[in-house]
Amino acid sequence: MGDFHHNEQDLERFRSRVLIAGAGVLLLFALLFARFFYLQVLQHEYYTTRAESNRISLVPIVPNRGNIVDRNGVILARNYSAFTLEITPAKTLGLEETIDGLAEIVEIQVKDRRRFKRLLEESKNFESIPIRTRLTDEEVARFAANRYRFPGVEVKARLFRQYPEGTLAAHAIGYISRINAKDVEWIEENGHTANYKGSEHIGKVGLEQHYEFELHGTTGYEQVEVDAGGRAVRVLSHTPPIPGNNLTLTLDTKLxxxxxxxxxxxxxxxxxxxxxxxxxxxxxxxPAFDPNLFVDGIRFDDWDELNNNPDKPMLNRAxxxxxxxxxxxxxxxxxxxxxxxxxxxxxxxxxxxxxxxxxxxxxxxxxxxxxxxxxxxxxxxxxxxxxxxxxxxxxxxxxxxxxxxxxxxxxxxxxxxxxxxxxxxxxxxxxxxxxxxxxxxxxxxxxxxxxxxxxxxxxxxxxxxxxxxxxxxxxxxxxxxxxxxxxxPSSGEERKVxxxxxxxxxxxxxxxxxxxxxxxxxxxxxxxxxxxxxxxxxxxxxxxxxxxxxxxxxxxxxxxxxxxxxxxxxxxxxxxxxxxxxxxxxxxxxxxxxxxxxxxxxxxxxxxxxxGKLPGGPAPEVEAPEDGPQQALENGHGQD
The missing domain is CATH 3.40.710.10 (DD-peptidase/beta-lactamase superfamily)
Incomplete structure (x- = not known):
């Protein structure tokens, strides 16, 4: 009798445990279902977007910067396309070894290494950084044949700014150079952050700076499907960039x-x-300076010469x-x-x-x-x-x-x-x-x-x-x-200043x-x-x-x-x-x-x-007039 009573107690305890366990399982399933409902129903749009973003990458397309011409159509600033050899540091097996290996295929000078090092300090590790610019067709072919040896290295076509007249009107035209932290702040303050995705250069002085938002244009985008390794599979959509506006100046180049x-x-x-x-x-x-020196990032020697020149060629005296x-x-x-x-x-x-x-x-x-x-x-x-x-x-x-x-x-x-x-x-x-x-x-x-x-x-x-x-x-x-x-440039429409x-x-x-x-x-x-x-x-x-x-x-x-x-x-x-x-x-x-x-x-x-008379050389000095300056003032000498 005692054993039977004991068995009933054990059975009751077992049933309680089963109920508790069942309730626990049901609660866990309820929580799992609630989480599932939250993720699949309430957060469906959010995670669908995230999934798409993992599958689809938006690649910015930098617009063609506007040209600058004088009143007679003489080009003072323009763009041209050239190949660059670029390294993404995060994807290389070893940065120094990669550069040394590349130097056996294409010419990489000390100045190229210095510039790369400086740009590396200014850039994020996953950004592509040029080690050589303006590659020749032969250099492109040599690298293509050895491409398999260099993960994280690729040849890209980039637009470069050129000032065909060199030092002529340099202080008026100005120049472009790489975007720095101060430029980023200025872009954000003016509400143009989205339009500068992918852009690496900005006007620094002169007209290039004053008319920056006119010259820059509107950035385009490509929707690219990528695989798990981040490699592009196919282009899903393409929004072309809108080139920047062209400036026609009042300046007369010949004058x-x-x-x-x-x-x-x-x-x-x-x-x-x-x-x-x-x-x-x-x-x-x-004196003036050559704005072409700044486009790729000015060399230290060139900057030192300009900056320490007692004649101060960078100063806009006018x-x-x-x-x-x-x-x-x-x-x-x-x-x-x-x-x-x-x-x-x-x-x-x-x-x-x-x-x-x-x-x-x-x-x-x-x-x-x-x-x-x-x-x-x-x-x-x-x-x-x-x-x-x-x-x-x-x-x-x-x-x-x-x-x-x-x-x-x-x-x-x-x-x-x-x-x-x-x-x-x-x-x-x-x-x-x-x-x-x-x-x-x-x-x-x-x-x-x-x-x-x-x-x-x-x-x-x-x-x-x-x-x-x-x-x-x-x-x-x-x-x-x-x-x-x-x-x-798209419509040909002109706005006169x-x-x-x-x-x-x-x-x-x-x-x-x-x-x-x-x-x-x-x-x-x-x-x-x-x-x-x-x-x-x-x-x-x-x-x-x-x-x-x-x-x-x-x-x-x-x-x-x-x-x-x-x-x-x-x-x-x-x-x-x-x-x-x-x-x-x-x-x-x-x-x-x-x-x-x-x-x-x-x-x-x-x-x-x-x-329309062209001089034969610099203006000669002439003799001072006979009644010219002869006497000093105690408080300054006003002369002619």
Whole structure:
């Protein structure tokens, strides 16, 4: 009986265990079913997409970058296709061994290894990195025969940027180079991340940078089915890329060549504008650089040479370097006096060869002075004393207000990046510029130096050309621009970059006409006469010489001063006088007298642009005029 009761208890326990186990199994099946339902029903679309993404790979297709041509269709930047030998580090059996093996088949130089190493540091391990670019057909064939020996290595066709004219207009055109972290941030900030998938290059300076999103185009894609090893099986769909837009410039390549050649080995800059609409005809910064060096990633030796060159070839002097304008400032001062009623054209002063202010004597550039000087003569012979008195009578606020209206001391907003603001001196500027209170006060004597284009004045070559163009255009201010049209290569449709009038300065036509005639006198009988002797057209100009360092009352003798401490040579000019078609500003660093160095460069530019005359070589220096700079100022020497 006891055994039977014991058996019943065992059976009951067994049944409980079975029920518990069954419930557990049912619960597990319920959980499994719920998970199955979640994955197969609720998450069906998500996992289907993931499965497809494992099976299908989206391969970006980089668009063809837009071309850049001058106003006559001369190609300044274009693309061409070439084969590259590329390595995907993650797929190789050994990176160094692979490169050594490849070197037995195709030529791999030390510079190629250095560039590969640098790119490897900048890239992800699974990205394809070029070890050799621009392979010949023979090299491609040799590698193809040995392809089986090199897993992770393949030949690809890539587009390369080329600048056929080399250094010509390099600072305006700019260049492209590999995308870095800073570029990635810029792309993301502008919302173009998706469009740069697969892109490795981007515009760095000049037009290549400013018009990057126009030139880049729209990235295309291929849907490619891949196997478990990641190898492409077939192409499922193809969305072609849209090529970037082409740029047609206002630049005249031949004029640019003439202007650059006119500098020879001298350092400096030149800007030529069409005064009627602000179109840039030529923009020179000498010396220049070859933008082709940057396309594949510049070699260390090349970069070191450019970066440490004392002539600074990478510096865009035309839009960034700001210098005192010297006597080229005087026609603007004269126009300011007429506009503000501080002088008439016939009002004259007696020039004894100096101007006394307090216990300080500001010397003229001619010993004994120029005698009686009216406004016309003050411009033609470049009389300092006249402008000392004028600046004192006008005051710094009136000077700054008028010069600012012409665009001096502010960016012109030209369509290339890197423009400097320059310095338009005023009491407000000085307070912002200096931290110490004792340095912030504006002194009346400083105004006198400003009046002859010295003192704190500092403007770019572009600003000086722009200001003169605004005067010749009777106060109508246009934004300088280098791009004329933007063309869609697919449709051929063009968008013209219309001239943009910024503002209207209140100038009286009779005042402007007087300044034009006086500047014409400079090239007929004044400081620019020798450079323009025999010219069959009538031009107007103004020479200027700006000091690099203070003489402290000593006499300036160019031959006794180190070359890089000599005065800068300036010249601003326009032609023809009645209906100006071209305005130029020329600045030759340490070139001495404006009449001797800068004016002959402008003459060659005008001769080609107006007559089609090609020069035989760099612009020669001419002798300084007899009444040229002879005497120093204690507070700076404004000369011609």
């Amino acid at each position: 640019q060549q003439v202007a650059e050649a006119a500098f020879g080995t001298r350092r400096g800059s030149l800007v030529a504008l069409d005064p009627s609409n602000g179109a840039v005809l030529a923009l020179v910064s000498a 839009i960034y370097s700001a210098h005192p304008p010297g006597s080229t400032f005087k026609p603007l001062m004269a126009l300011a006096a007429l506009t503000q009623g501080k002088r008439t054209t016939t009002q004259a002063i007696a020039d004894p060869g100096y101007f006394n202010f307090g216990n300080h004597r500001f010397m003229d550039d001619k010993v004994g002075g120029h005698g009686m000087v009216d406004m016309w003569k003050s411009i033609v012979v470049s009389c300092n004393t006249y402008y000392y008195q004028l600046a004192n009578d006008m005051g710094i606020d009136n000077i700054a207000r008028f010069m600012g209206s012409l665009g001096l001391g502010s960016r012109t907003e030209i369509d290339i990046p890197g423009e400097a603001t320059g310095v338009l001196p005023s009491p407000e500027w000085k307070q912002r510029r200096f931290k110490k209170r004792e340095h912030q006060k504006w002194y009346a004597g400083e105004t006198i130096s400003v009046g002859i284009g010295q003192g704190y004045n500092a403007y770019t070559t572009l600003q000086m050309a722009h200001a003169l163009a605004n005067v010749l255009n009777y106060g109508r201010v246009f934004r300088p621009h280098i791009v004329n049209t933007i063309q869609d 219309e001239p943009q009038p910024v503002r209207q300065v209140a100038l009286k036509p009779e005042h402007v006409d007087f300044i034009k005639r006086a500047m014409a006198g400079v090239n007929k009988e004044g400081t620019g006469a020798r450079a323009f002797a025999g010219a069959p057209y009538e031009s107007g100009g103004k020479t200027g010489t700006a000091q690099v360092f203070s003489l402290k009352g000593q006499k300036y003798v160019a031959g006794q001063v180190k070359e890089r401490l000599r005065d800068h040579s300036w010249f601003v000019a326009f032609a023809p006088v009645e209906q100006p078609r071209i305005v130029v500003a020329v600045m030759v660093e340490n070139g001495g007298f404006g009449a001797a160095s800068a004016a002959p460069i402008a003459r060659q530019v005008f001769d080609y642009y107006l007559l």
